[in-house]
Amino acid sequence: MTAFDALRYADTLLAGLGDQRPPSGGVRLHAPSDPGQDQAAHEALLVGVWSALARPGALATNFRLVESGRHVDRSRWVRSRVGDGEILHTTLVPAYLHSAVERGATLVISHLEALDDRVMLLCEALEYLLYARAWVNCYITAGESSAFDLHSDGHDTLILQLLGRKRWQVDSRTGARSPDLADDSLDRVLTPGMCLSVPRHTAHRVCGTGELTIHLTVGYEPLAELCEESGASRLALRPDRRVGASLRSALTGEVGPTTRIRWASRWPPHIATDDGHVTVTTMGRRIRLDRRLERPVVILGSGGAFTFDTLLAAAGLPAADLRALVAFGARNDFLICEG
Known part of the structure; x- marks a missing residue:
């Protein structure tokens, strides 16, 4: 499985x-x-x-x-x-x-x-x-x-x-x-x-x-956070991580067509946007990204696992930009990249 x-x-x-x-x-x-x-x-x-x-x-x-x-x-x-x-x-x-x-x-x-x-x-x-x-x-x-x-x-x-x-x-x-x-x-x-x-x-x-x-x-x-106001955003502040490793992509930046990508946090991220940026709160950190990356971030934040090619087809981004996002996510441990 x-x-x-x-x-x-x-x-x-x-x-x-x-x-x-x-x-x-x-x-x-x-x-x-x-x-x-x-x-x-x-x-x-x-x-x-x-x-x-x-x-x-x-x-x-x-x-x-x-x-x-x-x-x-x-x-x-x-x-x-x-x-x-x-x-x-x-x-x-x-x-x-x-x-x-x-x-x-x-x-x-x-x-x-x-x-x-x-x-x-x-x-x-x-x-x-x-x-x-x-x-x-x-x-x-x-x-x-x-x-x-x-x-x-x-x-x-x-x-x-x-x-x-x-x-x-x-x-x-x-x-x-x-x-x-x-x-x-x-x-x-x-x-x-x-x-x-x-x-x-x-x-x-x-x-x-x-x-x-x-x-x-x-x-x-x-989780207790969900009993409080703004529970989902509070949950995103928890540091808990899913099982999985991104060593190859984190060290080399290599992301292939069949690389399997999923969100690293054990709980869904909190995603907010303004005019030019998307701010992601996950595992107790806030990560500020270009607004153009909002769609792949939302897709990954849904909790699924995707190959690079599948994500590319849904993201509406040039392959180079998406590859850079995935490599950045692997290095900064908010994405798990396997295979």
Whole structure:
């Protein structure tokens, strides 16, 4: 999954949930008319899951095994050693892990975005579109019972079903303090490609269906700046940066036809214009550019990823001017240029 695919897929998911960005509108479900439409994205995310299982590295504490509501002692299913340079090497114990999951245990990988770049790109795309801080947890089970009882979370979530089927029962009453679900609550079996929006403090119960099933839970919290007046401009003052490197373009100034370009900030920039200039506030800095560069800046600030040729076709600028802008952005770290 590239940054191109991640933003398109994230936008497809949010559009499928309705006109308003979640969590507006309560519990919502997106079932694509063509389940195979985003098969490549699902497969890329699954590769990220398998990669994390194969190489947990120093982040073994991101893994939890939950059986009958209790955490299984990590010493049973994780092996760790300290190598040269005090580097922690960790591997999972397949035999114990497989039998536990087969019995109905759930393997949880917290902050999967820290373990795989593909998942990180999707997480960043959703953050950019939702103006929120997000993280991704993964849940793997093969039983019919639930490792977690009826519960609610203190943050909003998006559920992405990747493999197999999983039954979700979600209360129709946001914030209800009840030992059971309301009669008109959502009760659906999610299949690969489906996406579910669950607002914070909404009770839900999740059960397997007796087959291997994997889903991602994207937890997110809108940033405090958006609760204030001029929230978007305040958000642009945050220094947070997306993952990605521009070393080649920054050092050599080379920008080729297939160079992939995207905005470096984790949050959208604030763009203002006057008679002769466009002023961009991003990552806590203000950058003053010629007014002629406004269109490519606005295009890049939308959060997408573009090849140089694609951007050139939309920007309405001479190639030399656009190439100079991209090289300047790479050197000054407000654009990420890859490839």
